[in-house]
Amino acid sequence: MQFAKGHGTQNDFVILPDLDATVDLTEARVSALCDRNRGIGADGVLRVARAGVLVEAGVLDVLPDGVAADHWFMDYRNADGSVAEMCGNGVRVFAHFLRASGLESEAEFVVGSRAGARPVIVHAVSGATADVTVAMGRVRELGTSTATVAGREFTGLGIDVGNPHLACVSDELTAAALADLDLTSAPDFDASFFEHGVNVEILTPIRDSGVDMRVYERGVGETRSCGTGTVAAAAAALRADGRAEGEVRVRVPGGEVVVTVADGSATLRGPSVLVASGSLDESWWSSLGR
């Protein structure tokens, strides 16, 4: 079975072209594939198929709002095998792969996700790297909540970007102090507020139209970047700055993206790199739990 490997600001993914949607993508298989010792290693898996084919195969029960049967659909899985509604870095890599593989001939098209339709623009491709903008849809504020990281309580803004986030803007936090924060363990959070878990972002306030952010992702752990997380972080940082909209450069350990929030919706622009492609050993793949 063919695969490709790519990343968006070092949030990395195994891409599985599965145009007939015949691959049984069990949790055991996804977690093996994402394991950095016994598999290829990644933060998540992106299965590539058209939305209607995934409905016919029973992978999707119905077409999500705004997603048409002929739209390419990013069937996203976290490294632990769990399904998530949306992946902002993943959509950039997914769109880049479609263009680079010739599956998509247009530079502007719609990618379907469980959170709905996500229009993309693949601005330019140079070698292994592309510059991609994703329309990330509505950014919905959920109210304030807290998370405890390394014994320290942070207050944040719950934000729905199709998936759940708690974006904690810490006024006195410097980029250096953020880098020193111990994020090796999962933050404690209010499970009654976030019934389906949450991605937790810790970030500095806006300085020179930018923020520094780190993230502990639901279903993965600390990642070097989280695209939906950068959108949540930008929205929370703007709110903390007394603004409902604006453009924010979000620096993450894996690089930098630009988030624009306007009229309650956001766009995310950043790089995608396609690192490699290859084939999975069939006997290895079939030996994994069903």
Ligand SMILES: N[C@H](CCC[C@H](N)C(=O)O)C(=O)O
């Ligand atoms: N872990 C996230 C999904 C991946 C999000 C992240 N990789 C991104 O780029 O948005 C969740 O369970 O909601």
